[in-house]
Amino acid sequence: MTTAPSHPTDPTMNAIGQAVAEAREGDVAAARRKLLSLWSGIGVTGDPLHRCTLAHHLADLYEDPAQALAWDIRALDAAGAVTDQRVQQHHAALHIAGFFPSLHLNLADDFRRLGSFEAAAEHLNAAEESAPALPRDGYGALLRTAIRQVAEAVAQRDTAKRDTAPGRTA
Structure with missing residues (x-):
């Protein structure tokens, strides 16, 4: 799953992208905290694209495969509820x-x-x-x-x- 360009009207996707960039720059702990905070706001019934994207990237921030597994399961579960229409609202080519x-x-x-x-x-x-x-x-x-x-x-x-x-x- 790629990190697609941010959509200016989706602050949650922008915040996820910023946290992922922070992790790539080396501040994994801060990125993890930000993503977990975002998750608290999104919740398990929030926008499935947000849940999928956040969980997918958050899993990569855990060395422990059991912790990564929990987030990867959340990402797959959320993906099952995402439609092409919703994905294309974020990025037309996805x-x-x-x-x-x-x-x-x-x-x-x-x-x-x-x-x-x-x-x-x-x-x-x-x-x-x-x-x-x-x-x-x-x-x-x-x-x-x-x-x-x-x-x-x-x-x-x-x-x-x-x-x-x-x-x-x-």
Whole structure:
């Protein structure tokens, strides 16, 4: 799932984007606090695009795969309620189908790191099945490569953190 350009009339997406940028600049703890504060305002019944985006990015801010898993599950759950119309209100070129490969990949990697290889394989299958929705660009190639890497790690029963995993830093 990419971080799409912010929409000037959506302050929540702008705030999520700012927190993600802060994490990428190295202040993971502050970014996590900001995202958790935003989550408190959005709540479990709030706008599903906001919930999906926030949970997806917040999961990357946890080193512990169990904590990441909780947020990745929230992201996938919220994505199921997002429509293309809602996504395109944020960015005209996006389609919700393009979110699912990344969401399932993250869950597969969380389960793999926890040693739950059967659950990891199920989400890998879902990531592979939804991969045709990925763009034919660098982002799509990155995710396709990550799907292969996680599949190899699952086959080897490897629970180590991947060097190429997103964020996931304490």
